[in-house]
Amino acid sequence: MLTLNIALALSAILFVIGVAGVIVRRNAIILFMCIELMLNAVNLAFVALSPYAGIQGQVFVFFVIAVAAAEAAVGLAIIISVFRHAESVDIKNFSLLRW
């Protein structure tokens, strides 16, 4: 029981760190890492709870990892493309689609 609580607490801490990072940081790469952090926080919660809630949680983790991998590939490609265009990965500079 104690282990579960520790695992969930760790998951929560990791998730909040990720959220805080997305809110305060401006570097696109860092944002990306924070998103990964949140995803993995969720993964940790899934795995920790799977003995009580069933095997589906563990299955779902694989889906999350797969989607995260694809997302990383596409996202990093976009960031590289943006960097080539603007010589920067600071998201403060990218607000062209605003009214």
Added chain:
Amino acid sequence: MLVLQEVAGAVPHNSFEPILPGLIVLLPLIGFVINGIASLVAVRDTSRERAVSPWTQRLPSIVAPGVMLVAFILAVMNFFRMAGAELHEPLVVHYWSWLPAGDLQVDAALQLDPLSILMTLIITGVGMLIHVFSVGYMRADPGYPRYMAYLNLFVFFMLVLVLGASFPLMFVGWEGVGLCSYLLIGFWFADRANADAGKKAFIVNRIGDFGFLMAMMILFANLGTLTFGAVFAEAPVVFAYSGPVITAICLFLLLGAAGKSAQIPLYVWLPDAMAGPTPVSALIHAATMVTAGVYMVVRSATLFALAPSASLTVAIVGTLTAVFAATIALKQWDIKKVLAYSTVSQLGFMFAAVGMGAYVAGVFHLMTHAFFKACLFLGAGAVIHAMHEGLHATHSHADAQDMRNMGGLRRYLPVTFFAMAAATLAIAGIPPFAGFFSKDEVIGAAWIGAGGASPLSEVTLLGIAGSTWMTFIGVMLSAAAFMTAFYMGRMMLYTFFGPNRTGEAERSHLHEVGWSMKIPLIALGLLSVIGGWINIDPHVPIVEWFTPLAIGGPAALHDWLHPVLVGPEAVIAANLPNLPEPHHAAWGILLAIAIGVAGLLTAWLFLKPDRLGTAEAEPNYTDTPGRLLYNKWYVDEIYGKVIIGPFQALSRGFSSIVDRWIVDGLVDGAGRLMHGLGRLGGLTQTGQLNTYAFILVLGVLVVLGAFAF
């Protein structure tokens, strides 16, 4: 006339079997569709700048008079069937349920009775002749197929008006003929004056239509039905004799009739309606449509019999109109304007007749007027046609309708002259021409009422006794009849007698019109002579001398229309059982003849067509009465100042204040408000990912919080 018929047998049974009554109505509509298609094709050809397909100009010449001829033949066949059958109550032919709206149940149904079949005969018969005339008169016009389409459509609506078996159906025809009148007055709409005249007719008629609608609604609120049969059966039971409700209904009906039939104060549109082609003036603005108000009063005779003070109002309005319009006609130079005011005046005679309860006299005058006025208008059309050709030959811009430019035309248009002369003698009331018998009956009804033998003699209106009013009506109508004879004599003198003033070069181009125009003229001229013979009353002194001429037996029209008037007669018999027998005095008839002869003689003796100059040479009237009459008592100007001016000022006020600041302000304000709100909302869209993420998280927290607590 006032003798109640005993209903034979316990259960009245109609043995009358109509022949295709629906087809009479439908045929002109078919003609409208065919001519309408031809018109559209012609317009398409013109807009593509290629030669107009010749069939579009030829087809209407056959279709338009053709459908009218077939409809007329059908009407005649139905007339003879009805004459040979027993008809105890109006025959109603149901087609389908038209307005099943709760308590209001209106069927598309035609009512065949002596009145409606008589009107159908006049409409299809005179209409057919005018369609034939139009072929000659309008064939060269580029809008010829459109003209014929409108004319057919008009006849369709007019037939719906007279044959419809309920007030709403009558109203459909009522509005339809108004529409066609508008379309045909503004037929040459490229000229602004014509388009304005059309609008004027339409708008003035709307005022009348308001009255008709009000009357219908009050009727429905009290009776719960609008079908003629049910309304006239229940009205004497529901409404008290001379009660306020029935009086209100009849006054509203009078307003409606005054609009359509050009009575004071709504007559102003009719003289302007002469902007349309002349055959239109003959058919719509003289023979048929304008008599719709008279027809409506006769159709609602049961209601008017219940409201004697409203009836007397009808008679007084008609009398005033008759005199008023006749004075204006005395001084007009435009040949069509003379006839237009003459029409208003004659409609006044009809109103006076039906108002006084002399329904047969009213319908009789309606019929003879349809003959002689259509003849006069078509004659005027022929004159204008000839004048146009003459003036066109030298490219003269002189007015083809101004009588000062005519003169001596009887040598160039002999057939037209004789037809118009017959019609003039008819309208002047010279025996034995048609108008003598009908006009004499109208004025005779006034003298009878003055003698106390009319249901209106006992009524008091504005503190004056009915019989006094009737004396007034008799005197005024006699004055109007004198003026009628005078201005008609004046018109004939200036148009057909004296030297010709058209001009040397133009004179050789003045020719009699073609056969398609001559035949209707001859037919209507003949009808102007014999039309009155269907109602020669052998009980009236002097008139009885003409009994050998009677067509269809003595007083045939009285007998024919009697079944229609059983309702009002029953109302009068129930409420005024001690009415004295009407007595026709010989002096009244002699007076009528003397007036007609005197009017024509005065014109002949005092007017000198030899001394008249052309429109350019002859100055307009300079003396005060002449100016006053020539300018139509300045009624248009007074209406302009008193009604239209303030109304337009009000409209301008509304447009510049209410519309511009309040309505536009509301609309623009709504737009501005949304724009501002958008701006405000746009501020949240910073383009900064962090902000968005923060708001997202806040949102998630709010949702989670909501779940938690």
